[in-house]
Amino acid sequence: MSPSIVALAIISTIVAIGSLVGFVARFHHKMDLEQWTVGGRGFGLVLVWLLMAGEIYTTFTFLGASGWAYSRGGPVLYILGYLPLMYVVSFYILPPIWEAGRRHRLQTQADFFHMRYGSPFLAGCVAFVGVACLIPYLQMQITGLGLIVEVASYGGIPRTPAMIIAFALVGAFVFVSGVRGVAWASIVKDLLLLFAAVFIGIAVPRIYYGGIGPMFAALAHARPGHLTMPGATKDLGHAWYISSVMLTSLGCYMWPQFFAASFTARSGKILRRNAVLMPLYGITMPLMFIVGFSAVLVLPGLSNGDLSLMTIVRKSFPAWFLGIVGGAGALTAMVAAAIQLLTGATLCVKNLCRPMLAPDMGDAQVAKFSKMMVLVLTSGALLFAIYSSSSFVSLLLVGYAGIAQIFPGVVLGLFSKRVTTAGVLAGLVTGIFVAVFLMLTGRDPYRGLNAGFVALCLNFAVTGVVSLLTPVRIAGFGETPPSLAAPQSGNGGDLT
């Protein structure tokens, strides 16, 4: 058998096992909207851990981190910087978000805004920002799957057909499994990813340099400057590092899928314990950097840094091992894409389409249309993936610049009585406008700072000033006048 057939067969087997686990896990649960989106709010420590890890350790971890270590060098450290810090932020904001979610039966991030600020329009804007920012994130997963299949087939399957196959797989997976299935499929993926990361992170430098220490010594000697900031770039220095770490650690839990994942927990305590423990799971991330750094001298001149991990694995190990690594990567991308699609589709239907088109749509219909919306969103991301070629880290940073603009509305909504609907809306619009303007006009980084961070600062300033100038209508959760309350499922939550 040719090596490409061996590798592809192993990848397919792993993907099939992961999907099967996801499919079986949902079997004993009735799939209504509450179960499909927030798993019946009954997840304990382990399932919440798996779900959050499943979403946070994505294709980006696997291919993007090594890719940037290869092509940019030092600036890749910003990933290690924000990783523990985003959990620090989650420690303070997720438990109150969870509490609001349970009291008011919230299912999406936009529900949160609707309930807190009493404005379906603001909720619609938040949903729109969330879905728009998910597209580059989804694009990253689909491109990642495509890259894996391309490298594993030794070039036999070109990238575009590979991405179309990936698209079909992800769509089918999310259709059948729901959030509980995704959490269980994460187990398979996490075990494989852990194994693959530890093994190649140790073996690759050993094969070419005799160990991790000699690898870094050789690299520091051959490319002085690659290992510190700004590395191989001109403008990603310390100011960029600080602003990017701040932007990503504050913005991370603003991703609608991470935000909604907190609703799956059984208690706020579980989320706190998770926040304490999660940074330890990040220990696999440096291993990905090591693979990327090793590739600098072994495979100089790759056109696309994101290929470095798969290419060096293909060069160093037999085909079956390439298959295992590719399978772990493929499953990772599928799990991450599935949860993004699930959240994006529910947001779209529940908080954008329903209020605008059919206010009397029932929950059962929302669930049905959400499944259709999954197809629409995947197709969108597929088109972007085919027609654009940004590196994974760049894609992620674009998404972050947008999604982090939701942060002021969330954190002030939780802890301030003075913030107003008009203030949050004005801040959000300013933030998005500034971020889009700076990025489209090639001003990222802006004066050495991450453009998204500049936008976030202005967003906070505008939110504060406008809030002080406008009267407070709703001073906190549970103080929404019933006439403005969101049309909730079930009893609508107790508003007392």
Added chain:
Amino acid sequence: MKRPSLGAILLGLIPFAATCFSVSLWDRVDPMVLGLPFNFFWLIAWLVLTPLCMWGAYRLEVPRASDGRREEGGPQ
């Protein structure tokens, strides 16, 4: 919503100070520690030290957190 206590916030600021604001102090290759460049080693060390800080914050926050049960007792 109840705001977190000052002590818990200060504990959370420690990792921010150590891995974010102080970057120019530790972004160096030498001295290499355990074969790793110093900046790399420093950030990996904080993957382990951050949970320690947050465990402290957890001990401070959990006794005062209103976690589920109390409010669920409404109908009783």
